[in-house]
Amino acid sequence: MPLVLDPSLLTSRDSGRPVRWWVGIDGGGTSTRAVVADAQGHILGRGESGASALGQGAEQAWRHIADAISHAEVPGLELQDCALGLGLSGTGVPAQLQAFVAADPGVARFALVTDGLAALLGAHGGRPGALLISGTGSVAEALLPDGSRRMTGGWGWQIGDEGSGAWLGQQAMKLAQAAYDSRAAAGPLVQSVWRQAGTTREELLGFCATAGQGGYASLAPLVFEHEADDLAASALLDEAARALEALAAAVHPTLPLALAGSIALRLAPRLGPALQSRRVEPQGDAATGALWLIQQQETIPA
Numbered sequence: 001m002p003l004v005l006d007p008s009l010l011t012s013r014d015s016g017r018p019v020r021w022w023v024g025i026d027g028g029g030t031s032t033r034a035v036v037a038d039a040q041g042h043i044l045g046r047g048e049s050g051a052s053a054l055g056q057g058a059e060q061a062w063r064h065i066a067d068a069i070s071h072a073e074v075p076g077l078e079l080q081d082c083a084l085g086l087g088l089s090g091t092g093v094p095a096q097l098q099a100f101v102a103a104d105p106g107v108a109r110f111a112l113v114t115d116g117l118a119a120l121l122g123a124h125g126g127r128p129g130a131l132l133i134s135g136t137g138s139v140a141e142a143l144l145p146d147g148s149r150r151m152t153g154g155w156g157w158q159i160g161d162e163g164s165g166a167w168l169g170q171q172a173m174k175l176a177q178a179a180y181d182s183r184a185a186a187g188p189l190v191q192s193v194w195r196q197a198g199t200t201r202e203e204l205l206g207f208c209a210t211a212g213q214g215g216y217a218s219l220a221p222l223v224f225e226h227e228a229d230d231l232a233a234s235a236l237l238d239e240a241a242r243a244l245e246a247l248a249a250a251v252h253p254t255l256p257l258a259l260a261g262s263i264a265l266r267l268a269p270r271l272g273p274a275l276q277s278r279r280v281e282p283q284g285d286a287a288t289g290a291l292w293l294i295q296q297q298e299t300i301p302a
Helices: 058-070 094-102 115-123 165-180 188-197 201-210 212-217 220-225 231-251 262-270 286-296
Strands: 011-014 021-027 031-037 043-050 082-088 109-114 129-134 138-143 149-153 257-260
Touching: 011 094, 021 058, 021 115, 021 286, 031 058, 031 286, 043 058, 058 082, 058 094, 082 115, 082 286, 094 109, 109 115, 109 286, 115 129, 115 138, 115 149, 115 257, 115 286, 129 231, 129 262, 138 231, 149 231, 165 188, 165 201, 165 212, 165 220, 165 231, 165 262, 188 201, 188 220, 188 231, 201 212, 220 231, 231 262, 257 262
Parallel strands: 021 082, 082 109, 129 257
Antiparallel strands: 011 109, 021 031, 031 043, 129 138, 138 149
16 A cells, blocks of 8 residues: 655645645756646646746746646636645755745645655655656655655755756866866867857856756757767766766665656666666656645645
8 A cells, every 4th residue: 555654754734725626746947747636536637837946936936836737728727726736846945945835825735845755656656666866956765665755866956966967967068168278179069068058268157157957957968969979978978877876776775766857767778787677667757746645635734
C-alpha cells in the first residue's frame, strides 16, 4: 500500500471552503505544469505556463500557477474552488516559502512540497523509491518505507546543481570565456556559445550578468548538439553523468531508481551499470505526484 508521508515534509493551508477541483502542479525554473481532476480522480485537463520556482518571486509563481491551470481549459474552473498539490522548486529557502504562502490568492486548499518530492511521489505512485532529477537543476531524492525523505544535491544553480542544464550551460560559458582568452581551443561548442551569447568580452559579460538559471540552461542543448564533433562537449557530458551517478548513490544505494528531467534522460546512456541495474520506469510525473499528494489530504489544518 502507498505509505503515509511524514507531515513535516508538507506546508499546507485549508480555507474551509468546499473543493470542486483537484489540481497537481509541477513548478520549476523554466515552466509550470498543471493536471486537473474532479473529485472522483478523473483527469479533466492539463496546462502549462512559465516558471514558478520560488527563487524567481512569489507573485510570478502564483501567476504562472494560475495560468497553467487556466490553460487546462476545464469549463467552469475557478481558482478559489481548487485544492492544489504543489511541487515547487525553492521551497527549502524559508524566506521564499513564507513569501509564497503569504501571497496565496485564496485557493480553497493547498499542500506544498518540493518539486523533487512531488516527482518522487509520481514516479513510484506514493511508494518507497528513489528519483534522480536533472533538468534546469538537479537533485536526487528517496522516499523511505517509514515515510521520511532523503535528499542529495539540489543546492541551487548558483553554487551546485551539478549535472543539470544550468550547470552544463555554465561550463560551456566557462569554455567560451577561456577560448576568448586563448586559454582553450575555440571548438564547435565554443563557436556555438559565441553565436548565442556574444563574441566580445562585453557581450559575454552582459549575458552572464543577466542569464540566471534559465539563461544558462538555454546553452545546455549546444553541449548535446556537439557531443559527436567536439571532445570538450563530450567530456562535459561525461562529467555531468558522473555527477548524477554520485547523487544517486548518495541518496540511497539500493532502492528502485527512476530518472526524470530532460538532461537526466538524455544522459541515461552515459550512466554506469550500478545505476542502470536499479533503474525503473516512472509511473507518473511530478504533476501527477502533486495531484496524488493533495488527494491524500482529507483535512488540512488552517
